[in-house]
Amino acid sequence: MSNLPQEIHAYVVGEFLDGEDPADLTPEFDLIESGIVDSLGLVRMVSHLAGAYAIPIDDIPLKPEHFRSIGAIAAFVETATRAAA
Amino acid sequence: MPSLRLCDALAAHARDRPGAVALVLGEQVTTYRRLADLADALADRLDRLAADRGRPLCVPAHKTPGTIALLVAAFRAGYAVLAPSPELGPAARAELTAQARCSAVLTVDDDGVLHRDTVVQDDAAARGFDVPDPAVAPLLLTTSGSTGTPKIVPVEAAAFDRFADWATGHFGLDAGDTLLSYAPLNFDLSLLDVWTGLRLGAAVVLVGQAAATDARRLHQAVAEHEVTFVQGVPLLYRLLTQDDVRYPHVRTVICTGDATPRPLLARLGAAFPRARFHNVFGCTETNDSFLYGIDPATAGERIPIGRPLPGVRALLVDDAARILDGPGTGELYVSTPFQTSGYLQRERNAGVFVPAPDGGPEVFYRTGDVVTRDADGLHWLDGRTDFQVKVRGVRTNLQEVENVLVTHPDVAEAAVVALPDPEAGYRLHAQVTRRPGTTLSSLPLRTHSAAHLPRHAIPSSVQVSDAPLPRTATGKPDRNLIKALHQKGHQA
Numbered sequence: 001m002s003n004l005p006q007e008i009h010a011y012v013v014g015e016f017l018d019g020e021d022p023a024d025l026t027p028e029f030d031l032i033e034s035g036i037v038d039s040l041g042l043v044r045m046v047s048h049l050a051g052a053y054a055i056p057i058d059d060i061p062l063k064p065e066h067f068r069s070i071g072a073i074a075a076f077v078e079t080a081t082r083a084a085a
Numbered sequence: 086m087p088s089l090r091l092c093d094a095l096a097a098h099a100r101d102r103p104g105a106v107a108l109v110l111g112e113q114v115t116t117y118r119r120l121a122d123l124a125d126a127l128a129d130r131l132d133r134l135a136a137d138r139g140r141p142l143c144v145p146a147h148k149t150p151g152t153i154a155l156l157v158a159a160f161r162a163g164y165a166v167l168a169p170s171p172e173l174g175p176a177a178r179a180e181l182t183a184q185a186r187c188s189a190v191l192t193v194d195d196d197g198v199l200h201r202d203t204v205v206q207d208d209a210a211a212r213g214f215d216v217p218d219p220a221v222a223p224l225l226l227t228t229s230g231s232t233g234t235p236k237i238v239p240v241e242a243a244a245f246d247r248f249a250d251w252a253t254g255h256f257g258l259d260a261g262d263t264l265l266s267y268a269p270l271n272f273d274l275s276l277l278d279v280w281t282g283l284r285l286g287a288a289v290v291l292v293g294q295a296a297a298t299d300a301r302r303l304h305q306a307v308a309e310h311e312v313t314f315v316q317g318v319p320l321l322y323r324l325l326t327q328d329d330v331r332y333p334h335v336r337t338v339i340c341t342g343d344a345t346p347r348p349l350l351a352r353l354g355a356a357f358p359r360a361r362f363h364n365v366f367g368c369t370e371t372n373d374s375f376l377y378g379i380d381p382a383t384a385g386e387r388i389p390i391g392r393p394l395p396g397v398r399a400l401l402v403d404d405a406a407r408i409l410d411g412p413g414t415g416e417l418y419v420s421t422p423f424q425t426s427g428y429l430q431r432e433r434n435a436g437v438f439v440p441a442p443d444g445g446p447e448v449f450y451r452t453g454d455v456v457t458r459d460a461d462g463l464h465w466l467d468g469r470t471d472f473q474v475k476v477r478g479v480r481t482n483l484q485e486v487e488n489v490l491v492t493h494p495d496v497a498e499a500a501v502v503a504l505p506d507p508e509a510g511y512r513l514h515a516q517v518t519r520r521p522g523t524t525l526s527s528l529p530l531r532t533h534s535a536a537h538l539p540r541h542a543i544p545s546s547v548q549v550s551d552a553p554l555p556r557t558a559t560g561k562p563d564r565n566l567i568k569a570l571h572q573k574g575h576q577a
Contacts, residue, residue, distance in 0.1 A: 018546050024528035034531035035543030039298045039320060039477065040508050063295055 005074045011048065012070060016041060027071035032064060042067055049073070055080045087224045087276065088242035091249075091284045092161050095121065098260075098286040105260070106288040108150045109310055111296070115150040117286065123154035123197060124161070130199045131162050140188040141165040141217050141225060143204070145178070146271035148291050151193035153270075153279070156224075159191075165219035167237065169227050170271045172539075180234050183210035185217060185225060185429060214429045215239075225429070226273060228369050229479045229539065237429035238369050240276070248372050248423040249281040251394065255376075256314065256337050256363075260286035263310055263334075267292045267317040273369045274341065278316050300324040307332050315357075316365075318342035318478035319349060323508070326352040333359055340379065340388075341365045342478030343510040344466075347386055354381030366390040366466070368480075370437075371450050372423035374399065375464060389463040390456070396422040400442055400449070401458055408443055409458065416470050417456040420447035474503040474511040479541040483513070486544065489537045490515060495525035500554050500562040501544060504572065515544040516567045518553055525549055546571070 005027060013022045016036050031037040037045060045067055050057045055077065066076040098105065099121035108115040115123070136142065142159050144152060146168040159166050167185045169178055182190060182204045190202040214237075217225055222239035229235060252258065264282040266289050268274035282289040290310045296302040303324050307315065312332070315321070316339040325332070326349070338353060338360045345353075345364070353362065362381060367373035377391025393399040400408050401415035409415050420441065426448075427434040441447050455467040472483040483501045490499035497518045503511040519525040527547035534543045548571070555563040555570075 020528070020547060021526040021549070022528075024526055029528060030532075030535070033535045033540070034528065035535065035540060035545065036531065038509070038540070038545070042298050043300070043324065058301055062299055064298075 004077060005070060008070050008073050008077070011052075012036070012073075015044070015048070025070070027074075028069050030068055031070070032068050037067065045073075049077060053077050053081050087160070087240055087245035087280055088249075089160075090242075090246050091280060092157065094284045094286070095124075095157060098283075102260070102286060105286060107283060108153065108289050108291060109306075110148070110150060110291045110293060113150065120150065120154055120157070123151065124157040126197065127151075127155050127158040127193065127199060128162055131158055131164075134189070134201060136164070136188045138163050138219065139216070140186050141167050141219070143167045143169065143178070143182045143185070143187040143190040145169060145171040145173075145190070145192060146269060147171045147192065148266070148270045148293050149193070149195075150291075151195070151197055153283075154197075155191060155193050155199070160219075160223045163219055165217040165223050165225060165239075167217075167225040167227075168271050169235070170269060170539075173235075174536075177234055179205070180210060181227065181237065183207040184214045185237055186211050186214070213431055215431060217429065222426070226271060226369055229481070229541070236433060238425045239427075239429060240273075240425060244372070244423045244425070245276060245280065247396075248276060249284050251396075251422075252277050252281050252373075253285060256339075258282070258285055258287065258314065258337075262287040262313045262336075264289050264314040265292065265307060265312045265316070266290065267297065267315075267321050268342075269294075273367070273372055274316060276372065278314070282314075298324065300327045304328070304330055307335070313337065315339065315360075316341060319345050319510070320477060320508075322349055322353055322356075326356045330356060332357050335360045338362045339365050341367075343475050345379075345388060346507055347384055350379065350381045350384050350388075364388050364391060367421075368450075368452065370425055370428075371419055371421045371452075374419045374421050377463070387465065389459075389465045391463060393419070393464075394421070398441075398445070398447060398449070399464070401456060402442055406442075412458050412460050414455065414457040414467065417452045417454045417464075418442055418449040419452060420445075420449045424448075424450060474513075476503075476511050476513060476541045477509045479539075481511075481513070481542045486513060486515070486534075486538060486542050489534060490517060490530065492537070493525070493530055493533045495519050495523040496530070497521075498554055498562070500564055500567055502564050502568045502571070504568060509545075512546075513542070513544040514568075514571050515547045516554060516571070517547060517549045519549055519551060521551070 098117040103118035107117045107120045142164050187204050192200045222241045224240040226238045227235035264278045266278040311334040314337045335357045362379040364377040366375035374397050375390040398420045400418045403415040427438045453470045457465045486501045487499050497520045499517045501515045506512040527549050555566045557563045
């Protein structure tokens with residue numbers, strides 16, 4: 001999973017940034033506070049991650065903090081897939 | 086606790102039905118006895134604080150049994166309470182507490198321990214603001230505040246009681262009901278799904294912020310607790326109907342805050358097979374004013390806001406300031422039995438709370454909504470007279486968002502447009518011209534917006550360029566062209 005942060009980065013740019021310049025999109029950039037991912041976006045992202053990484057979301061308590069930044073999402077996916085394996 | 090009648094009712098429930106469930110939050114169940122005990126303990130703590138009863142307390146509206154018990158205790162002790170959004174930034178909250186002359190900010194932690202932050206008194210900030218009278222209006226709500234400082238709206242106890250009476254009768258609510266509380270506790274919707282529910286002795290299932298976008302937990306909350314009453318914005322119904330689930334216990338479904346699209350209504354009909362469906366229209370200033378009974382099977386593309394509630398007077402006023410008698414389109418003026426007596430800031434009321442346009446004795450609220458009345462007397466919401474739209478159910482002023490964007494030092498000019506969106510109602514798009522020689526991109530601009538705007542008002546898309554904004558013949562930013570160009574770019 002060494003490419004995970006890059007994959008998440010590419011997903012966020014493609015799905016949420018809509019042509020905006022991603023130069024400042026660091027792993028810590030707050031996606032929720034900055035309005036890039038809203039409540040509906042969160043729903044979309046959870047469903048994407050569940051499918052793309054085979055995460056059993058029904059068994060995992062989800063918190064908005066898990067999706068606050070690219071770094072947080074990557075960490076969440078890593079933990080969740082390890083737990084499921 | 087917006088009235089003494091509510092306080093008395095709660096005491097009676099604790100005495101007569103101590104084991105009945107008052108509040109559910111996740112796994113945590115609070116009975117009426119327990120709620121009364123929590124409130125008693127907090128009342129003792131309040132007593133010892135000996136805060137000035139002439140000043141309100143500020144209680145950030147966390148959606149927890151502890152916070153609700155604290156509100157009960159404070160009202161019973163004769164305090165007015167300002168209950169702002171717990172998500173409000175510290176600067177905006179400090180401004181509100183100064184304006185309302187609050188003596189302290191109080192919070193309750195998960196162990197029921199009361200915490201107190203003192204408030205710096207700022208007489209200059211409170212100038213021009215009325216002193217809240219806890220005997221008249223014990224609860225102070227706020228508007229959403231798309232500029233960061235919301236307007237304070239006192240909710241009169243008598244107005245709350247009239248509203249609770251109407252809602253109880255109209256929706257046939259009683260102590261056997263279980264109400265879902267989805268909206269934040271600082272929204273006026275809580276006057277129905279939390280406070281009216283508690284006055285009745287019903288059970289209230291609280292949806293906390295963490296669960297609010299979690300379809301699985303929402304489904305569980307409604308199904309496991311056999312919820313009978315649901316009130317919410319389209320997002321809630323989208324999440325509840327995601328997996329073709331059925332909720333046979335729900336008797337009442339209220340759609341509010343935003344227009345419910347027809348495909349979603351069709352799903353609602355299937356998900357709530359035994360429910361009656363209502364569209365409810367209102368705002369913080371007047372509480373509910375219009376009602377429409379929806380039949381999901383026959384609903385058209387658009388749902389009307391319907392007809393005025395009993396006791397509500399509604400007038401449509403056209404551009405020439407004439408009151409429309411029959412069908413027609415104009416700005417909606419309403420007077421409701423549930424409305425506030427005015428914003429706490431006196432000068433805000435001029436031109437907004439006005440004498441009856443037809444010479445009647447009531448005070449009318451000028452809504453700024455453009456409404457059409459058809460030949461059958463049904464009312465339809467067309468839009469706004471100003472730069473306001475609803476984004477995910479929250480009223481947002483486009484000009485105020487623009488004003489925030491142009492305070493960024495690298496921004497030369499900015500225009501914000503609202504694009505219709507099937508999910509959010511509207512979403513905001515910002516077109517920004519940066520100053521020559523700067524390398525500003527959209528992400529730092531979003532961070533700047535986040536520091537000055539509530540989240541719903543941060544544009545969904547931000548386009549930064551060196552080119553000046555397109556202009557109309559009169560030299561104003563051509564918002565229609567910006568809209569069209571952005572939408573075209575999307576389809577390509």
